[in-house]
Amino acid sequence: MDRQEISAIAHGDHPIAAPISDESVGVLLDRALRRSDERVLDLGCGAGTWLIRALADRPGLRAVGVDTDASAIARAEKAATAAGVADRVVFHAMDAKDFTAPNRFDLVLSVGAAHAFGGLLPTLDAAAGHLASDGGLLVGDGFWERPPGRATLDAGFEAEEYDDLATTVDRITDRGWVPIYGHVSTRQEWDDYEWSWTGTLSRWALEHPEHPDSDQALRAAAEHRTDWLHGYRGTFGFLTLCLRRAHDR
Known part of the structure; x- marks a missing residue:
C-alpha cells in the first residue's frame, strides 16, 4: 500500500485534505x-472536494482540477458525476x-499542495501564471x-x-x-482532522483483517498519531x- 492509497482511505471521513472544517x-x-460565473482552477485538487463544493453552490461556475494522483482524479470524476456537476468541470491527471x-x-486554488x-512562494508564482488580470488566489500552507x-x-x-505566521504573511x-x-485553522479543526485521518485508517484496517495491507495501514495510523500527539500538535499551524x-488595486 503506497502513500496515495493510505491517504485516500484516511481522508474518507474528512474529504478536505487539510485541517479546515466544512x-x-x-x-x-x-x-x-x-x-457565480467565474472560471476556477485547482492546482493539486486531490479528489476535487473544493471544486465540487464550489460548483454545487454556483450553477454558472466552470472549473478545472489538476493532480498527479490518477486514482484521486478518478474519484473526483466519480464524485462530480454524483453531485451533478460533471458537465462543468474537467479533471487532469x-x-x-x-x-x-x-x-x-x-480564481486559482492551491490548498495544502505547496509541496508540488x-x-x-513558488506556488504563488505558478498560480500567477494562470490568473486573469483581476483574478484571485486561494492558497493554504503551513506555518510554525x-x-x-x-x-x-x-x-x-x-x-x-516554515516561518511563523507574521513572517509567512x-x-x-x-x-x-x-x-x-x-483563516488560521483552530485547534478543534486540527484535532478533528487528525482524529479523522488516524481513526478512519485504523477502522479500515480493523474491518478488513484479511486484506494483505491491513497491518501496514494500522501501523501507518499509529505512527501518524504518535507524530501528531508527541510531535507537532500545537506547533504546526x-x-x-x-x-x-497588489497592482490590481
Missing part, C-alpha cells in the same frame, strides 16, 4: 468567489507544474505556531521548512499579493488566505 471551507469560498490552458482563470511546486522543538523535527519536519505581501481574507495581486 463551515470554514464555505466561508473561504464565499470570500474568494466574487461572481498530471503534474500541476506542467499544466497549461488556453484561457486564464478568475517546491514551497509556498511556535518554534519547533526536537519532537516536532523528529516527526519529519525541518526547522527552515510578510513573505507573501513582499511578493506583491494583498490578503483579502485569512495551517493558514489559508484569499489573495489579490
Whole structure:
C-alpha cells in the first residue's frame, strides 16, 4: 500500500485534505468567489472536494482540477458525476507544474499542495501564471505556531521548512499579493482532522483483517498519531488566505 492509497482511505471521513472544517471551507469560498460565473482552477485538487463544493453552490461556475494522483482524479470524476456537476468541470491527471490552458482563470486554488511546486512562494508564482488580470488566489500552507522543538523535527519536519505566521504573511505581501481574507485553522479543526485521518485508517484496517495491507495501514495510523500527539500538535499551524495581486488595486 503506497502513500496515495493510505491517504485516500484516511481522508474518507474528512474529504478536505487539510485541517479546515466544512463551515470554514464555505466561508473561504464565499470570500474568494466574487461572481457565480467565474472560471476556477485547482492546482493539486486531490479528489476535487473544493471544486465540487464550489460548483454545487454556483450553477454558472466552470472549473478545472489538476493532480498527479490518477486514482484521486478518478474519484473526483466519480464524485462530480454524483453531485451533478460533471458537465462543468474537467479533471487532469498530471503534474500541476506542467499544466497549461488556453484561457486564464478568475480564481486559482492551491490548498495544502505547496509541496508540488517546491514551497509556498513558488506556488504563488505558478498560480500567477494562470490568473486573469483581476483574478484571485486561494492558497493554504503551513506555518510554525511556535518554534519547533526536537519532537516536532523528529516527526519529519525541518526547522527552515516554515516561518511563523507574521513572517509567512510578510513573505507573501513582499511578493506583491494583498490578503483579502485569512483563516488560521483552530485547534478543534486540527484535532478533528487528525482524529479523522488516524481513526478512519485504523477502522479500515480493523474491518478488513484479511486484506494483505491491513497491518501496514494500522501501523501507518499509529505512527501518524504518535507524530501528531508527541510531535507537532500545537506547533504546526495551517493558514489559508484569499489573495489579490497588489497592482490590481
